[in-house]
Amino acid sequence: MTETMPAGPHSLDHLVLPTASLDVARARLVSLGFVVAPTGIHPFGTENCCVFLEDSTYLEPLAVGNAQAAAKAIADGNVFVARDRAYRDERGNEGFSALVLGTENANADHMRYVEAGLSAGDMLSFSRVFADTAGKSDTASFKLAFASGAGAKDAFLFACERINAPKVDRTALQIHPNGxxxxxxxxxxxxxxxxxxxxxxxxxxxxxxxxxxxxxxxxxxxxxxxxxxxxxxxxxxxxxxxxxxxxxxxxxxxxxxxxxxxxxxxxxxxxxxxxxxxxxxxxxxxxxxxxxxxxx
Known part of the structure; x- marks a missing residue:
């Protein structure tokens, strides 16, 4: 039986943009007038440099920082890293692989996806350190549920529940020269x-x-x-x-x-x-x- 959750559509949370190099991504995004956050390290081999916006959405440029850790994560059934690898194998190292939806109950979303025959695999829970521009850091924790169509390697969607929101000030990261x-x-x-x-x-x-x-x-x-x-x-x-x-x-x-x-x-x-x-x-x-x- 599916767990209960608030009615209505999910909100857009963030977008995942694979890239070969965070240095290249950072330089490109700065040239477009964005402020880019410090590099964030995932515990499964990937890393990001996010662009946070005032409406609480954000861009997540994603690179493979530790290929060995990423390969182990894929072998262990990590859907996030596996889908990133599948995208790169199909489309190359640059692109836009996933749309992420905010949820208050990732478990319920996972059950919905399974019942609909659209689950892309097991759920994923993880934590990582988040730092603001002043160097203050805190731990951010997430729980993810994945959905994908049969045979589609170019895109997937997942629901993201923020278990622990970091207690840091993002204001300076949300004010962009391009407005x-x-x-x-x-x-x-x-x-x-x-x-x-x-x-x-x-x-x-x-x-x-x-x-x-x-x-x-x-x-x-x-x-x-x-x-x-x-x-x-x-x-x-x-x-x-x-x-x-x-x-x-x-x-x-x-x-x-x-x-x-x-x-x-x-x-x-x-x-x-x-x-x-x-x-x-x-x-x-x-x-x-x-x-x-x-x-x-």
């Missing part, structure tokens, strides 16, 4: 979008707005699922190799679009204007199309 305040939309691409509706609806507990709809409403963002033609028409960027499901774009809310444009120009970052959006194509250390949109 980014949050993530308002995540864009995924599929050769057959309708076949991915069930996975996303169950993982996020969010049905589409209606028959034929491509939008899944989360409390703090929208997850949009497009076919390759629609993706290229909207952003002016090729969708890339065919895929059952691949996360491809992140839309950020910013205070002033002209601030972003000037910053990108000063950093020699190529960008395009698409209506009210500033579009930056994927690059090493970035992993996905970044779209900046001024929100009044």
């Amino acid at each position: 980014a305040t949050g993530i308002i939309e995540v864009v995924a691409v599929s050769e057959k979008p309708s076949e991915q509706h069930r996975l996303i609806s169950i993982a996020a507990r969010s049905p589409t707005a209606g028959q034929g709809s491509t939008a899944f409403g989360l409390p703090n963002a929208t997850l949009t699922l497009l076919d390759p033609v629609a993706f290229e028409a909207r952003f002016g960027i090729p969708a890339g190799a065919p895929s059952e499901l691949r996360f491809a774009g992140v839309v950020f809310s910013v205070r002033h679009a002209d601030t972003v444009a000037k910053l990108l120009a000063a950093s020699s970052v190529e960008h395009d204007m698409r209506g009210n959006d500033i579009v930056v194509r994927p690059a090493p250390g970035q992993g996905a199309a970044f779209i900046f949109r001024e929100i009044a």
